[in-house]
Amino acid sequence: MRLAHLSDLHLYPHGALRPADLLGRRVVGALNLFLMRTRSHSNDVARLAVAKALELGVDHVIVTGDVTNLALEPEFALAADVLAPLGGPDFLSMIPGNHDYYTPAAIAARRFEHWFGRFVWAAGEGDYPAWKDFPGVRLILACSATKPPPLCAHGWIGVPQADRIATLAREARDQGLFPVLAVHHYMHVQHSVREITGFLLDKGRLRDVVRTSGVGLVLHGHDHHPHEMTVPGADGCPVPVIGCGSTTLFAPDRGRRGRFNVYDIADGRVTVQRWQVADQGDRFEPLPG
Ligand SMILES: [Fe+2]
Numbered sequence: 001m002r003l004a005h006l007s008d009l010h011l012y013p014h015g016a017l018r019p020a021d022l023l024g025r026r027v028v029g030a031l032n033l034f035l036m037r038t039r040s041h042s043n044d045v046a047r048l049a050v051a052k053a054l055e056l057g058v059d060h061v062i063v064t065g066d067v068t069n070l071a072l073e074p075e076f077a078l079a080a081d082v083l084a085p086l087g088g089p090d091f092l093s094m095i096p097g098n099h100d101y102y103t104p105a106a107i108a109a110r111r112f113e114h115w116f117g118r119f120v121w122a123a124g125e126g127d128y129p130a131w132k133d134f135p136g137v138r139l140i141l142a143c144s145a146t147k148p149p150p151l152c153a154h155g156w157i158g159v160p161q162a163d164r165i166a167t168l169a170r171e172a173r174d175q176g177l178f179p180v181l182a183v184h185h186y187m188h189v190q191h192s193v194r195e196i197t198g199f200l201l202d203k204g205r206l207r208d209v210v211r212t213s214g215v216g217l218v219l220h221g222h223d224h225h226p227h228e229m230t231v232p233g234a235d236g237c238p239v240p241v242i243g244c245g246s247t248t249l250f251a252p253d254r255g256r257r258g259r260f261n262v263y264d265i266a267d268g269r270v271t272v273q274r275w276q277v278a279d280q281g282d283r284f285e286p287l288p289g
Pocket residue numbers: 008010066097099222223224
């Protein structure tokens with residue numbers, strides 16, 4: 001199976017934010033958005049990545065959260081438009097990030113699920129985690145987005161979801177499927193203030209799930225820089241944990257360029273191709289190695 005991994009698109013259509021939206025958490029988010037994100041993320045680069053993934057002949061695409069900035073309806077609409085060339089849920093899977101759950105109102109309205117639930121669950125809506133089976137691979141779709149404390153972006157898995165992830169992974173192994181877990185938040189320790197304000201609160205629980213259940217690959221977002229590490233797996237073998245970085249970054253003067261990955265998964269082995277947007281911002285190029 002060939003799987004493309006995009007993340008943290010942070011799409012914003014010009015003019016989407018209205019004065020009435022500047023309430024509560026969105027005041028800080030809006031400042032962050034206009035001071036930093038709109039200078040760093042490119043909607044055009046998101047469309048380039050989608051086109052490149054299609055060109056590469058992938059079997060499926062996973063987007064690991066944060067398609068929006070402030071969970072605004074126009075942002076979700078833009079995300080739907082950008083991802084539309086990928087087609088239906090047989091070809092695209094999505095999980096929410098903390099920015100897609102930006103306000104209590106967005107969470108209560110299940111705004112992400114309204115727009116993209118069909119890319120999570122096969123039919124209707126259910127609980128997280130969801131899963132999809134492909135030849136040789138089971139893709140497990142978890143939700144770490146939650147209502148965080150003010151000014152924070154923490155994630156949370158919880159006991160019921162962790163138990164279900166473990167069960168799904170063990171079932172997959174019993175059926176000869178390679179379990180791939182997609183989750184927005186990461187398990188590593190970041191070096192910046194982000195480690196204080198935006199980490200996965202129960203990352204130890206998720207590490208335990210990976211260590212005991214047979215999950216063979218973990219894909220995440222949230223860290224806009226690419227990050228790769230391994231954690232101990234159920235059979236003693238190291239399990240790759242890979243964040244592709246934000247796909248839509250385009251600020252070459254500051255060394256920020258969008259990334260996405262392609263994984264070839266066969267016979268329990270994972271091969272990674274890494275793609276980065278070119279200096280001109282007009283195409284994605286493969287990175288060596
Ligand atoms: Fe993000």
